[in-house]
Amino acid sequence: MTDLAYLGLAEAGHLIAARKLSPVELTDALIARIERLDPMFHAFIRQMPEQARAAARTAEAEIMAGRRRGPMHGIPVGLKDIIDLEGVPTTCHSRIFVDHSAKSDAEVTRRLKDGGAVIMGKLSTHEFAIGGPSFDLPWPPAVNPWGGAHFPGGSSSGSGVALAAGMMPAALGTDTGGSVRNPASMCGIVGLKPTYGRVSRRGVFPLAFSLDHVGPMTRSVLDNALLLNVLAGHDPQDPGSADVATLDYAAEIGLDLKGLVIGHVRHFYDGDEKAHPEQLAALDAAADVMRKLGAEVREIRLPPLQVYTACNRTILASESYAIHRRFLQERPKDYGALARQRILTGAGLTAADYIDALRQRARLIAETETAMAGLDAIVTASSMDPAPRIDDAEACARVYPRQARQPFNITGQPALAMPAGFSSDGLPLSVQIVGHNWQEARVYRIAHAYEHATGWARRRPPTVA
């Protein structure tokens, strides 16, 4: 019997298209699993079983009538709870927005609905996508199914947890300093931050306008590309949206790596930072796998990781404080302590600090492009460590400076995090693959070849078997 809990988006889509699987059967099975597991893992802010069943019935009727809309038709998905779904509160996991009902769908929600997806509910996040893991909010933080009491990464925590626990095959996250790729790394799944401007952010509560991205999260590379196919496209009502051609992002999946040149940025994790020994070994091994698959892998240098990090933090703190200033003035006690502290940093930065960070950003973009000339992609770390225990506040706080995701929020390039093995404690290790702007298909090609060669993505958390 097919394991519906871990059925991927592509496979479920094929079975549904062939009328061998009913969207209602799939949705019911996942609702039952969510009801059993979510009290342990807290992936959801709001479950929506009745709405999901109704959408699944509609999908089934349309498909049976020969009106299949595409690969997302009848597929259960979840939305990080900073993404608007009409008529449902977008809480941002915060007391501030506990009754903040969305008046319309976010553009990405609309695209999912148009594709026939079944929306299962709203997923946990760090408060306003910045403050977490927090225990002083109206909802508990999500917990990683790997290990049972570990941090799942953030801020798209619920999305990572729901996928790892087999609650759904696809979810949306957002990424301003790594918030899709962090939970992907900690939960052993696949998360892509697309090129800045590739996916609309309209209807998504902002953290920092010039760094925010919406990204697909799945358990496999192919599923991720199929989800991006639905999400991508120009939105004239999002000022950051780019009017560029949309592509079939799965077009290069299945091609080998012969003829590709990949830059290996070792100094991010064995120099600028020193990764955990098992994470470091997994990253070096990942580069070797890509070499054995036919790519030319050569070590390259980018600007120091800390320069990108300081630039990202300055822009993020400045823009987020501008967004939250009024709430912080009027309702400071309604924030959790972590979000309040992190956003407040922006209060102490000057306009000149912000402008200098934007100028530094232009320089970093140019230097990164120069270093990547002649390369198809780069491979480097995402996280420096496996997930810490969620009750270890100091270790969780260290996750944020010890990572190599922020450089690509600064440059805007597509960046994908995926499993690269497991620690001796059985926790996921990860690798990050980064492409040139607008070249998500090339990133997926490399990621898929690596995934196929290693098989890490096929492991499941023993706690939810």
Next chain:
Amino acid sequence: MTDDETVRRARDLGLEKLARHDAGELTRALEAAEALAKRMPKDIHWTEEPAHVLSLAARKGSRS
């Protein structure tokens, strides 16, 4: 940062409610900002423009 300085900064920023709730939190945030600003490179030349400058699309029918 002294307590008096924190109170003054809170007033300047309109964050008196926050300061009454936890003045230490504001002090820590302002000190973190100072440390962050110090970590930014100081060698940016005046000719280097920000990553995002105003970019106006040409209106249809306008003379170029």
